[in-house]
Amino acid sequence: MPPGRHNRGRYRGDDYREPVETPEQKLRNAIIKLGDNPDFLTQDLQRFSHNLTTYNRDKISIIAEAFRISVTEEPFKTPYYAALLVLLHQPIPETPVEDEQEPAVELTPIGRPVLEDFWKGFQAFLDNQAWRELRLCIHFFAHLALANIISPTSLLALLQSFAAVLEEPGVSYGRALKAGLCVGEGLLLAGRVLYAQSPETVEEIINSLNAFTDSVQSSKILVRPFVQLHDLDSSSSIHDNEVLMSLISALQAQAKSNFSEDIWVLPQPLSEFPSLSSDVAPPFDLPSVLVPPEVFEMDTELGGTIYEENKSSIKKEELPRYHLTLFDNEITPDLTTPNGYVMRSLLNDVIDIFEVNRKECARLLLEMPRWFASGVFKPKPGTEIDPADEPKFEKAWQLESTIIETILSGMLIVPTPEHKPLYYFALITELCKLSPPTVGPAVGKSIRRLHSYLTDGLDVEMAQRFSEWFAVHMSNFNFQWVWKEWVPDLALPVCHPKRTFVRRATEYEVRLAYHDRILKTLPEAMSAPEAGVMPAQAPGPEFDYDDPSNPHYDSAQSLLSLLRGRSNVTEVMNHVETMKNNFIDNGETEQRASTLIRSMVMQSLLHIGSRSFSHFLNAMERYLQLLRTISVAEGKADLLDAAGDFWRKNSQLIIVVFDKLMQYQIVDPTNVVVWAFAPRQSKRGLPGLTTDEWQLVKAAIDKSIGRVAISKRRLAALRKEEDDARARVKAGTDGGVGMDVDAEMKEEAVEQSPALATALKGYSTLTQEQKNTLARVLSEFVSALKSSSHILNDDAWHKRSSWEQPEWGPWETWGWYRHFLRLYSPHLRNYVTSLETVSFDGLEDTEATRLLKRLWSTALGQE
Template identity: 20%
Template sequence: MSTWRDRDERKRGRDDYDVPDGPPYSKRGRRSDPSGYRGRGGGAWKDERKVELSTEEKLVSLIERVGNDTKGLLENTIQSLADILIPEMDEYKDKIMQTIMRCAREYSEKMSIYSTLVGALNMKKSDIGEEFVDLLIEDLKSALTMNKFLSVKSLVRFLSDLTNARVVPLSSIVSLYDTLITVTYEPGISQLRSDWYTYVLLSSLPWVGGELQQKRQVELDRLLSAIGGYMSKRTTNYLPALQSWQSDRPYPQRDQLDLLWSQVLKMKEEGWKEGVLVRPYAPLESELSSAYGHPLPNIIIPGHTLDSAYPLPSTVFRCIGESDLPPHVGPSLPQSESINRYLITDIISSIINSHTGNRKACAHQLNVVIERLHHLPVEYMTAEVLFGFIFTLPVPPHSLLYYGSLTIELCKLRPATYPVILTQLIDILFSQLDHINFVVAERFAWWFSYHLSNYGYHWDWSKWVWCLQCAPDSPPCWFVKQVFERCSRLGSHEVFSELVPDDFKPLLTPPNDSYYLYAEDGVQGFEVAKQLVESMKAKVPLERLKEVLDGTDIGNNSEEQLLELKVSILTHCILHIGDKTISHCFTALHKFRSLLLELLETENAKLYCLSAVGEFFEENTQLHCLVIDRLVRQELIDNGSIIKWCFTSSNHPDFTSRLFWDILRSSFSRVNKSLLQCEKELEEIKEKLQKTTGLDELVDGTEDKQELEWKIQELEEKVEERSTEQKEVFLSTCRYLIESLCSHLSTCDEEGTDYETTWYTCITDNTRQLLIQYHTVYRQYSYSLESDCFGGGVDLRVQEIYKQFQGIL
């Protein structure tokens, strides 16, 4: 039999396997130069007709593209590909197997195609099937050990589907499932652990449930009974903290595991039928059954440790129903408890999660799925899944910018339909803002502003004119203000304001201008500030600047008042000098750092500095946050002072302001990253020292053991300092927020007014989000959190926040 390589030698023209159809390749070949220029070698231009892929690249391309062409029978295409791959196994076996595994993970909608391909290879050479199963098992063990939970889910599902291709016996899959379900019997473990392994098992059943029903019904019933027993005793009191909608309007937001359990049970009632998966192994049943199945070895699930970090529970976001689809759409939307709804959303989610580095490739693959499943409204479900990722609490799985840019790519690929669908969903979400989580509403405003910025800020605001009749602090008005502020910041405030209808202009924020307090005569300290700015521009020595500042006189007032005025003058002058670009501002802060450092020795002085920054950037929230971050990096102020300043009465904290929560979150992030970095450095130095035990020579030619021991001692002190700072920042923030909530509730109870205001909702939603986002940190201080923050006479309605937080742990 002639091999593919022989045929290729005889056939010099472009054949069916020569160049792939789409990303990540071009028509010139893989990673080709779009200009066609060869580079070195005389500056000649390449002859595109002579560019050919290597044999290995051709094999990879064939595996990636299998199933993309709808012409001909899919099972015949797979068998032909197996015939091509078999002769190449001696030389390219590792590459072929790794590519099949990667494609099964990245193109989850084609996983059954790759299962069938492995089955066809196993049918021709059983040792190939055995090596492939061994490779999968090694990867599964590694993923379990390293807590790569998404990989565990993908591998267990792939192994399950290989039973349909007769590569793995059903008995082995039953044993694997038994191992997974035994996790739920472990005493004293986190529900997160048992939830995840139950989810892995349930998410694999749609692929193999029918086979188990026919041939292993007793074992299947036993598994389902065990799962049902676990599901009946698990708690979901954390749901309000994770739901995007605060009510069942417009659609219920169910716990992910609960909903999947209902979908699997309904699938069982319907005879394990579904209408989404491609199953090319079915027509090849007789051929595949003749092959030898490879039993799986026993899998040991690693035990639970304090360092184990499991995926947090989540809710399934829903924003569309059958009634939301226009009549011309045609295909009906699968019901919420339909297994088809789960399979489609899972395929979309897998594609989005596996292409985070390439939005164009992701959009292309999503478009392929939309075209393949044209009998279902996949476009609507794609938009719903994307919004679900953006709105995920406590934080989205990936960058908001990725989801925003991916949405734009889909609009480019499907310009006739996708923008229309987005517009419809945006209107649905806007109409339900009264029932949406405050943190989710902030993200919605961010995404919408970013989306508008890519389309010239054009939007039909007239259909939202009804929101102008609402209270100024109502969610719709608040949302429009946030969108206007972000759009003004992303572009030109002047240009954007011209695009806003006159009715909406009262909601526009002022221009992002700075406010220099000492610009006009009559303000206390004007003369000193004027002289200081002139001296700074003249580039006089710092000693002279200090003399000018020391000349500040405020009469018979106290030294503390004099300090406050000095800090205010110096801070305003530095920011005024750098008030051109952010680079100028940072340069000015760096240049005059030593002057500020001399003044900011006390905590009060740091609070005065923060107040001055707040005055200067009152209308520019972006620069406000960036300058505060720069002051921390230059060690002029600390995170504890920032938290205290945020809640001081003189600052008049606006809890509904995005700026307030941005500053808090930035402080949390800085403290946490700083501690993690110190701990990482300490571990690296300890490992370095351990490697040199018993050796007298220098380490890396520069460091001896004594130097390493000094570094360890220094880093240990740093870690202790950072840990103390982290605890103080996290717990003090919690205390301030709880005190504010309790005070509000007490006032409302005395006055007999409704306590569930926008202000109250904003604090409760953001407090829950912070607690859950940093649950690993707060878990370390759970005793202090319970006794110092949520204990004693704290209102029961506030304690409910802590109960929801505990439910997740």
């Protein structure tokens, strides 16, 4: 083997060669990396534009492509790229080398060809409905309009084309929001020249945005971060902002001054160069466009039912999005002001674009002051400031607090954030590692503020996500937290959200470490068992038949010995039948004997599998036949009770076991739903849902939905196979002398494929299971909440400091009901009529039932 061939990626062999960039790649990278050098100055743009015009004028498409990549992937550089393109419009004199006495030759500017090619890329983004890229390109156009490179009239026409989306009949919220952001942000950035061009058109655009937000006002009650159940319409808070309404507020603030005020947070690199005359570079007119319509895919089920894909597959962005505010406006920017909105939007774009590389994202976020105007952020501690510049920093914001607030507000968007929560967790961790002295305090302040929001009615899903982030973040920093600050909360009722948060956070910390380690991090007041923060012992298994004093100890041990010895399934089933007969002979009823058998079998298998997850799966799979035999009728509930009792100290493993029981079809999703809502001692004997039970309900719903999706894909594959087979039959029998007289019989045989018939039957069964699961969840919510009117009034809410389990329990269940509706509304719409009939008919007219119906109607789009 020649030297260097082996392990070339690890060692540099004799034939190792560094990758060689082509001239085109070098040019593209030079443009993309513009400004990355810490010594970069705005004046460098002029030299760079001169080089592009002089030496690369034949590579217009490469330059335009680099501009498109830069604008859509590095939006914080957009003002500089706009300045560079303006400079590319300026004529550059060049003196020939041969004879320096000859008059200078003026090169033709390449700015306009580059812009024309850039527009082709914008048109491609439009055809593909790449909304983020479209919005960032419009930012670029707005900066160029301010420099008179793009005519204000054509930019205003472009914004009007996007504004027309808001008035489309039946437009989805997600599409309208994306179009609205394109329109509003473009208007916010270029408002000065657009308003001067046509004040009436600008006002019409703002009015259209307002009209759309008014049309979706009712759906906001499902996603507001702070909830007062007795008055959903006035549940807005100074601590949250709906994204589109924030943009409208920023536009209205600008409109009051006739858009005369600049967005001062952004740098103005063009101000350092002479202005460009219209005679030298006439403004470019953006071609007129029509935003492509929303794609409606009709999904025809082979069972005969037709669903509209746009109705039954609504994505996460189909509901309004709220952002939390964690700090005062003197510390972080106000989202409803023009400058505050622009800054938060830019930070959100960076977090979104660089999701693929959290380390790079963290580095860029901490370097953001480079790309904003001087004085926007407070200087780092220890930085020397020129006394003349001190007044400029008096109203500056804190960078780290702004970044953490932006990340956490994105993480806490309901029903689901833009990215997986783990990305936000990891990003904050990377920021803390890069700059512990500055980011750490901002994180601590954010935790304290979110903790204070728990008393103000913070959404239950947000509280759950907050506790998960808190535990994960603590695990990355040695579980160090100032717990003594929350010791006074121990005086609150045990079911208070603050007490619940502490219990849940420490439980998650134990999952990430060990019980004893976490217990040592708590102050003495919290570590005591009577504090109700953590149990005295680690969350291990509880085998009910491990005590010799148990009357069924010997029977359970004999069964356990057979299972441990991996006895044949038939032998174990015979032994189980003998045990059952013995119980009946000893005076037990047949029902009680069957319940005992199921409990012993389930707990014995879990006892064997408690050593590890692989032990659990092996035990379950070895005795699936036994489990299916004893899980008939009411036996499914007995198995769930036995598993719940075995892992009653570890809610995580209850979810794992129940999920596997559903996967192996030992129990149905509806059985899990009924078990989750059933009154138990952990809920003080009351019906309803805690966070742990909601996780079970969610797992059951997701299981039924997942099965239908898998069956649908299999059905589509089989249908395609049948269509291909039918086409082959037709192709072999069409025309010609060799026509097959049995062609119709052959085609009929293809259509009656047993595999397709089986798949159709399976799909129908799974669809019915999904419907039954959703119906059961809805009916259980109605049963649990229909008698909770006592907490649905203003007086009760203001006395919540004295609430106990009879009040906080239903309040949390209401929160999970809202989350259930907003998370699964696309699937609920498929069965709306039957679900309403089963769940709401015959209910008394009370405050609780009216609220149940209102939330349902809002989620289903009936209001």
